[in-house]
Amino acid sequence: MERKVYIKALSRISLRHPDPDYTGMFPVMEARRMSQLMKRALAVSKQALALSDVTVPDAIVTGTGLGCIANTEQFLRPLLGLSDAPLRPTHFMQSTHNTISSLIAIKLGCHGYNATYSQGGISFESALLDAFLQLRLRMVDTALVGAFEEMTPDYAAMLEKTGWSGVRTDDDRLSETAAAMLLTASPDGALCELADIRLGAEAASTTMSCPAPTGHLTRADYVPLYGDNFCVSALGACDAVERVAAGDCDNLLLENDFHGKSRSSILFRSLCGR
Amino acid sequence: MKQKVYAVAGNILSPLGFTAEENFRAVVEGRSGVAPQEGTFGIPEPFCASLFDRGQVAEYAAAEGITGYNLFETLLILSIRDAVRRAGIDAASSRVAFVISSIKGNVEELGEDESEVPVTVSAGHVAAFFGQNAAPLVVSNACISGLSALIHARRMLLSGQYDYVVVAGAEVQSRFIVSGFQSLKALSPEPCRPFDAERCGLNLGEAAATMVLARAEACPPDCWELVDGATRNDANHISGPSRTGEGSYKALRYVLACCDPEELAFVNVHGTSTLYNDEMESIALHRAGLSDVPLNALKGFFGHTMGAAGILESLISMQAADAGIVPGTLGFGKMGVSYPVNVCAANRTTDKHAFIKLLSGFGGCNAALLFRKGGAR
Numbered sequence: 001m002e003r004k005v006y007i008k009a010l011s012r013i014s015l016r017h018p019d020p021d022y023t024g025m026f027p028v029m030e031a032r033r034m035s036q037l038m039k040r041a042l043a044v045s046k047q048a049l050a051l052s053d054v055t056v057p058d059a060i061v062t063g064t065g066l067g068c069i070a071n072t073e074q075f076l077r078p079l080l081g082l083s084d085a086p087l088r089p090t091h092f093m094q095s096t097h098n099t100i101s102s103l104i105a106i107k108l109g110c111h112g113y114n115a116t117y118s119q120g121g122i123s124f125e126s127a128l129l130d131a132f133l134q135l136r137l138r139m140v141d142t143a144l145v146g147a148f149e150e151m152t153p154d155y156a157a158m159l160e161k162t163g164w165s166g167v168r169t170d171d172d173r174l175s176e177t178a179a180a181m182l183l184t185a186s187p188d189g190a191l192c193e194l195a196d197i198r199l200g201a202e203a204a205s206t207t208m209s210c211p212a213p214t215g216h217l218t219r220a221d222y223v224p225l226y227g228d229n230f231c232v233s234a235l236g237a238c239d240a241v242e243r244v245a246a247g248d249c250d251n252l253l254l255e256n257d258f259h260g261k262s263r264s265s266i267l268f269r270s271l272c273g274r
Numbered sequence: 275m276k277q278k279v280y281a282v283a284g285n286i287l288s289p290l291g292f293t294a295e296e297n298f299r300a301v302v303e304g305r306s307g308v309a310p311q312e313g314t315f316g317i318p319e320p321f322c323a324s325l326f327d328r329g330q331v332a333e334y335a336a337a338e339g340i341t342g343y344n345l346f347e348t349l350l351i352l353s354i355r356d357a358v359r360r361a362g363i364d365a366a367s368s369r370v371a372f373v374i375s376s377i378k379g380n381v382e383e384l385g386e387d388e389s390e391v392p393v394t395v396s397a398g399h400v401a402a403f404f405g406q407n408a409a410p411l412v413v414s415n416a417c418i419s420g421l422s423a424l425i426h427a428r429r430m431l432l433s434g435q436y437d438y439v440v441v442a443g444a445e446v447q448s449r450f451i452v453s454g455f456q457s458l459k460a461l462s463p464e465p466c467r468p469f470d471a472e473r474c475g476l477n478l479g480e481a482a483a484t485m486v487l488a489r490a491e492a493c494p495p496d497c498w499e500l501v502d503g504a505t506r507n508d509a510n511h512i513s514g515p516s517r518t519g520e521g522s523y524k525a526l527r528y529v530l531a532c533c534d535p536e537e538l539a540f541v542n543v544h545g546t547s548t549l550y551n552d553e554m555e556s557i558a559l560h561r562a563g564l565s566d567v568p569l570n571a572l573k574g575f576f577g578h579t580m581g582a583a584g585i586l587e588s589l590i591s592m593q594a595a596d597a598g599i600v601p602g603t604l605g606f607g608k609m610g611v612s613y614p615v616n617v618c619a620a621n622r623t624t625d626k627h628a629f630i631k632l633l634s635g636f637g638g639c640n641a642a643l644l645f646r647k648g649g650a651r
Contacts, residue, residue: 060507065392067414079449092454093513093636096377097414102637105507111524114507114639115422118414120394126411133429200408201368261398262409 005135005183006190007241007268008142009051011044012179014226014235019043033090034103035070037150040178041100042107045144048180049108052189057182058140059113060104061131063123063147065230067097067116070152100148113140121258122199123147124179124234125266129197131183142184147234149177175227179234181241191245193269203255203263213267215240215249219256233258237266244268279428280497280648282438282488283360284589287353288481288576289324292334297576297586298593301601302621306575308465308477315449321461324479324577325447343399346380349444349482350400357484358404363438366405371436373411374400375423375443376581378451400442417544417635418505419443420584421643424485425503431489443582444482451478451580458513466547468571468603469556469617471610476546479577483586493648498592501628501644504528508638515550519558521640522632526562529630529644537651538567539626540600540618542591544633545571546578547605551634556611558640570618574604584641588631592645600624 013019022031022039031039049055066072075091077083093099098116105114113134117126124147131143156174183194222236233256240254247270254266285293289307290300300307307324311317314325328345335341335348343351354372358365379393393412401410411430415422420443427439455461455478462475493499506524508516516522541564543555559565572587579586594601602620609617627650634640 065394075454076450079453087453087457089454089457092457095454096416096636098416098635098637098639099512102416102507102512102639105509105638106512109509111507111509111520113505114637115413115426115505116415118393118412119409120392122409130426133433137429137432202408262394 002136003138003185005132005185005194006187007192007194008182008184008190009048010179010181010238010241011047011051012235012238013040013044014177015175016225035068037068037148037178038100038103041104041146041148044178044180045104045146048144048182052182054142054182056108056110057142057144059131059134059143060101060110061127061143061145062101062116063127063231064097064100064116064118065120065123065149066155067118068094068099069155070150071095073152073154104146120262121230122256122262122264124231125197125199125256125264128266129199132194132197135183135185142182144180144182146180147177147231149229149231151176151229173227175229175232177229177231177234179238187271190271191241192271195251195269196267198265200263203265213251213253215243215252217252217254233264240268244270247272277432277489277491278493278499279431279487279489280493280499281485281592282497283357283486285353285356285484286481286586286589287349288586289326290575293356294589294593298590301572301575301590302599304604306465306604307479308574308577315452317449317452319456320463321452321456322463322465322477323447324477326480344380346444346446347396347399349446350374350442351403353444353482353484354400354404354440354442357486358440361486363486365440368407369437371408371411371430371439372401372406373413373423373427373439373441375413375419375585376445377414377416377419378445416637416639417580418584418633418639418641419581421503421631421633421641422505424500424584424643425505425641427487428500428503431487437488439487440484441487441585442482442484443585445480445580445582447478447480460548462547465605466573467605468545468547468573469552469609469611470606471608473547473549473552473610476548476573477577479579481576481579481582481586483582483589485585485589495649497648498645499648501646502529502532503641503643505639505641508640510638513636515554515634516638519554519561521638522555522558522634523561525640525642526558526564526630529642530562532644533628535564535567537626537628539595539624539629540568540570541630541632542587543569543571545573545603547573553611554634555632556613556615559615560613565614566616568600568616568618568622570601570603572601584631584633588643588645591629591631595624595627595629595647598623598625
């Protein structure tokens with residue numbers, strides 16, 4: 001029998017949720033090798049775990065559109081003759097998309113399932129779907145789902161040139177995301193139920209398990225707050241969870257229509273009155 | 275009743291051939307695609323790699339009427355098209371899902387045409403070629419990507435949402451990847467020698483490989499079942515494997531719950547021919563009680579094909595077990611790992627109908643997938 005899935009805790013860093021003080025958070029030598037995104041990823045992961053009284057999750061699932069793009073660019077620049085800096089193995093090692101997810105595993109001592117989804121604007125939802133299915137199918141009891149995105153000047157310039165429409169206005173400014181959620185199979189102390197996730201063509205279909213949600217959030221709601229990047233829907237999801245947890249609505253549908261390129265829908269259900 | 279997931283068709287596109295059969299024949303005959311490279315990609319230091327003849331691929335693609343795609347996309351389209359034709363499925367159906375596995379995608383184009391960079395963009399072009407409306411799932415999980423993709427596809431099928439999943443992996447080599455591994459001192463200047471005492475690093479390889487998976491209450495007797503798979507993390511080091519083989523051992527232990535080691539024709543290991551990887555795998559296999567089971571590695575034939583490796587090496591292993599062969603480990607001569615493992619230097623015969631495919635990668639990720647022939651048990 002399939003189980004229900006709950007969101008126990010969340011933590012994020014965004015335009016509206018400032019970085020914590022990283023002083024002393026990591027050993028000095030390690031901190032030197034860590035990019036800002038890695039520090040943020042570890043900080044929100046640890047906080048989400050601390051808030052949910054889970055020490056080591058059964059699974060770590062991560063979504064990221066570009067991975068460690070800053071490290072990738074740093075390694076690529078000398079190769080393209082754009083810099084005289086030597087090729088640093090650290091930049092190469094940390095250029096794979098699963099770098100962040102792996103680093104979280106190392107820091108938590110988590111030997112369980114570890115996967116990374118690079119699915120453009122629905123990278124976070126792809127990771128969330130993986131964790132959701134594994135919890136429902138009883139393969140794991142807890143999962144840490146993260147969404148981590150950084151933006152570099154070069155990549156931003158490229159996006160403005162070739163990519164997304166409307167990123168030049170202040171409301172749609174390019175930004176970064178670090179968000180973590182702890183999913184469990186137990187409703188005890190949970191913020192809300194994660195009722196359903198649909199990706200792609202299914203996102204718009206009537207197969208969603210709730211035909212008439214009482215709450216609704218779309219990119220038009222959260223992009224003006226948090227700017228735009230491949231993982232910004234994770235920040236929208238954090239807002240959705242908080243609204244449902246506060247009893248604003250019985251259920252809430254979060255819709256992500258990412259520049260007409262990809263779509264997702266997530267349904268959150270309130271635990272109030274259970 | 276619990277459903278089974280099995281492979282209905284496959285394709286391998288590598289410098290050794292453009293079908294799964296051609297590639298298997300090359301392995302049986304001991305032919306390798308790995309060749310010395312000088313000045314390739316503008317890299318001054320010589321290295322060895324298994325690389326496509328660009329002209330030959332372009333010719334083949336043009337003959338098949340496939341133009342206007344970059345090399346990465348072309349390889350995927352050619353590989354998927356062959357596998358889908360053999361499977362006889364309607365690839366455009368909404369009951370069919372696409373999963374694409376790659377580590378670096380078009381990384382070299384970061385300096386050229388940046389709009390082409392994300393693998394998702396290329397994956398979208400490929401899926402659109404086959405008339406798919408849905409965006410394919412992209413799996414990029416370092417060197418275990420191919421097995422991660424198969425394991426995930428298996429779950430997608432078990433969820434009942436799809437009737438078929440097309441799993442394709444591809445890797446195109448570039449200055450970025452070669453220079454990266456050179457900076458780590460992980461590339462061998464000579465053809466690689468998995469598990470050998472004289473091994474001194476890996477060779478990179480290019481390939482695309484596709485497996486079409488289906489679901490039924492029983493695996494047909496002429497198909498291979500993906501019995502179960504697991505990914506486990508070392509949680510030890512960002513690029514180096516665990517000294518205790520922790521993640522690999524845990525992944526092996528998980529799939530061994532579904533089989534008796536006696537049942538295994540062989541374990542097809544990662545076997546990159548780096549000092550640390552092969553040593554780590556010997557520890558993991560020893561801990562899992564698999565020291566006596568024949569093991570082989572295919573990197574000597576194909577090099578490390580990264581995002582394609584899990585799918586490619588599984589397809590070779592299926593054909594080998596079907597032919598009653600445990601393929602030899604090209605490049606292996608003298609045992610060079612501390613734990614006793616049963617490395618097949620040359621082709622051996624087998625009458626067994628199951629094998630385990632093993633991979634490990636950056637970030638301390640490890641994956642094991644158990645395959646069993648339909649009706650073998």
